[in-house]
Amino acid sequence: MPARNPTLSIGGLTPFTTLDFPGLMAAVIFCQGCRWRCGYCHNSHLLDFQTQPASSFDKVDSFLQRRRGLLDAVVFSGGEPTLQKGLLDAVLHVRDLGFKVGLHTAGVNSNGFKKLLPHLDWVGFDVKAPFKHYATITNVPNSGKEPLQSAKLLLESTVAHEFRTTIHPQLLNENALLELATSLADLGVQRYILQDCRTKHCLDTSLANLSYNQVLRNNDLIQAIRALIPQTILR
Secondary structure, eight states: OOOOOOOOOEEEEEEEESSSSTTSOEEEEEEOOOSOOOTTOSOGGGOOTTSOOSBOHHHHHHHHHHTBTTBOEEEEEESOGGGOTTHHHHHHHHHHTTOEEEEEEOOOOHHHHHHHGGGOSEEEEEOOSOGGGTHHHHSSTTTTHHHHHHHHHHHHSOOEEEEEEEEOTTTSOHHHHHHHHHHHHHHTOOEEEEEEOOOTTOSSGGGOOOSOOTTTTOHHHHHHHHHHSSEEEEO
């Protein structure tokens, strides 16, 4: 086994889940830090790069060593994992242990994502808004350029994946969602997950009072999106 000493800032670990890698039992490593400040983010404790890590990679590695043969996969999530310089070494190390590797990403770092892709088994790609309007979600100007490039890289690869969008009607209305779905269909997206927003721990507390998501309950809109991307799933 090649000698590696991955350096990750780890914000947390989920030791077992059947939800984060389709069809497989997985552990999830949450990487600390993100450049964006999406109002509906419910992992706000993972945003600050300067936060003291919750664990070391050595401790996570010891856990994974004990789970060989019991877990199928390891998923790197965040925060935004592709901003971690040690992510590639960590992915390669996890593969050496015999696990499949999944990644949850918003495509923030297309260069880093390109290097990772050959070593991934599955990607959950979070797409926020029409690419030219990303700042309405991320609060960072011109933030759609890197995700668009990353999306193209993923679609050009052979890596299994799904694209998904979290929807809060105050941030993404019906017209914007249809515009986004149209652009994804034009890119070649075939599996698209529409996610209701979890509002309990929103970074922007003004978004917390959501009792009815009229965007996701708009049947005509959902059918229009399914006409573009037949495998559109509400989650």
